[in-house]
Amino acid sequence: MSLLSALPVTAPSAAAPPGAPLDTVGTPVLWGVTIAVVLALFALDFVLTRKPHAVSMREAVAWSSFYVAIPVAFGVFVWSRYGGDRGLEYYTGYLVEKSLSVDNLFVFMLLLAAFAVPDELKQRVLLIGVAGALVLRGIFIALGAQLISSFSWTFLLFGVILLLTAVKVGRNAVSGADHAVDIGSIRSVRVLRRFFPVSEEYAGTRMTVAQAGRRALTPLALVTVAILGTDIVFAVDSVPAVYGITGDPYLVFATNAFALLGLRALYFVLEGALGSLAHLGHGLAAILAFIGVKLVLHWAHGIWTWVPTVPTLASLGVIVGILTLVTVTSLLAKRRAEQGEEQDDAEEDVATARATAP
DSSP states (O other), rough: OOTTSSOOOOOOOOOOOOOSSSOOOOOOHHHHHHHHHHHHHHHHHHTSSSOOOOOOOOHHHHHHHHHHHHHHHHHHHHHHHHHHHHHHHHHHHHHHHHHHHHHHHHHHHHHHTTOOOHHHHHHHHHHHHHHHHHHHHHHHHHOOOOHHHOOOHHHHHHHHHHHHHHHHHHHHHHGGGGGGGGGGGGGHHHHHHHHOOOSSSSOOSSSSSEEEEEEOOOOOHHHHHHHHHHHHHHHHHHHHHHTTTTOHHHHHHHHOOOOOTTHHHHHHHTTTGGGGGTTTHHHHHHHHHHHHHHHHHHHHHHOTSSSOOOOOOHHHHHHHHHHHHHHHHHHHHHHHHHHHHHHHHHHHHHHHHHHHHO
């Protein structure tokens, strides 16, 4: 008997009412296998980044494809083993987490640029960020599962968190506040600088160096702490978001883990393209607001059965539609901006030619 055939099959069921025992496909064997695979993939990433080097586009695309193929294949297993409902929940949750991880990458990009991290060290910083995100989201997932199984108002709480986050993300997208990072305003960095000396230069992958008879932190230590701080913020946002798609803590963990594992390679693929997604913040705000409303409706349906709920298939359609829309509008905005620059350059050339004509 194979390992997969030994896994018990749990029939998909409708979303459990708030406060009811969790309905999950996760068994001890499935949890063990999944965690082992995640740790093995993380160890592989660590080996790849052991010797610092600049990442080529070919290398980044190859590893990004690998890390996308794994969760897609795993979704086929979930779909065939546990039914279409659970498979749909998994794919929708993965799409939500992957979308939020792109926003995570954008913040990482700004931090790496603000700290002037050398190209050969970016992989190591990103790997530490992914490790911190995995640990923090594991903690938040466990807490969320306990809250959902114990308190009927948990879905309402998660919904309110997402709605408030959506407002903040939307305001930042409109004001452009998310396009700059002031190192001096990062609280964790200010605390470190207050209690520890900081060297001016990077020292490879070392976090501390000897300086004037004392141990001093390197800039790598500062950027690492800054990225781990952002991991906390994103964990608060992403875990309630995927709980709005599925109440199964195992699927919540799987979608988070698979979305995070490919971030290191995806960063180098999207490093140049992220700036082109000018409307990504607007789209993420809309997605978070939609899932927040979905969670509030789910909570209300447990009290008043006449309150409608949003099916998973409809959620997938809305999320895909929003992402497609903001991608298209971002590309159109970029094209218009480039055409405007070309027109300005042409007009400037004409004006210069007229001014210098005899």
